[in-house]
Amino acid sequence: MVNWVGKLIGLLMCLQCVTQLHGMFMKFTNVTCESKDFSKSRVEYCEVKTLGKNKNSIRLRYSMLQPVFDNIGFHFQLMTKGSESVDGTPNWQPFLYAVNLDMCRFWKNRHNHLAKMVFEFIEGHSNLNHSCPYTKEKFISIDDVTNTEVSSMIRGIPMAKGFYSLFTRWSTENITRVLTNFYFEVLSV
Template identity: 75%
Template sequence: MGSAVGKLLGLLLCLQCLIELHGVFIRFTNVTCESKDLSSSIVEYCAVTNLSKNKNSIRLRYTMLKPMLRNVEVYFQLLTRGSESINTVSNWQPFLYTLKLDLCRFWKNHHNHLARMVFEFIEGHTNLNHSCPYTKENYISIEDVTNTEVSGKIRGVPMPKGFYALFTKLSTENISRVQTNFYFEVLSP
């Protein structure tokens, strides 16, 4: 009985090693949050928290001082940074995708594959997961999204080792309200 359990544990360990070797594993390095319109929102908190040696998470919350009614747009831009450059905005270069998304339309029919993938990263961790209007929200939050969860969801996505950033802006009525930038490192392709 003991050797069967040992073999099973060994097999599971080997499978985990294969997954880590053939999948993408990321580590969050930073998150920045900025309210672009202090009359509509303020940053309550914004942080990366280390949970263990290989696991960290992101938490952020914007307090909304005015409701977001309609014409809610989210802008996403995925960037990469050269290995020789330092962490400055000018050293970030577009990687693959730039997307401007009508959030109200997206929640009606999930029409954009890339946007679906991005929102799957925060599924179950945010209150931005329903159709417009956003009239009862006192805040926008993303709570406890871990690097291990995101790593599991992007397996098979071709991303070489290196440093990346996902820059996001949320606007209503064509006015930028909040900007959140997520920084991460791909440790294994």
């Protein structure tokens, strides 16, 4: 009986390793946060946190200095890293088309499938989870989204090994208020 249980545990561990090796695996490399209007918001923290050899997470938090009632815009685009420019800075190129959302409308009916997938990455890790207005929030945060969670969610998406970024821009009244960029590397597919 003991021998059979040991073999079963070994087999399950082996299957997990094969899935990890042959499934898509990504790792966060950086996150940048910038408040463009200090009267509306400020960055409290913005970091990639190392949790282990192959595991890390993203944490960020913006203090909200004024309530946001409506007219919230969200722009995002997935980019891939191209060759470096002459001065050594990365040359980011579009990987997917850009998406512009009216967030008050999106939070009501989740009408955009690509945006729905992006927001599923942070589900349970953020207070960005209700419709407008945002009047009582003192901050907007995303906490402890791990690369292993995201890796399991993006399996099946055709992405080659390499460096990627999700560039995001939040606006109110058609004025950019916050820029947040998430950088990651696809290590295996």
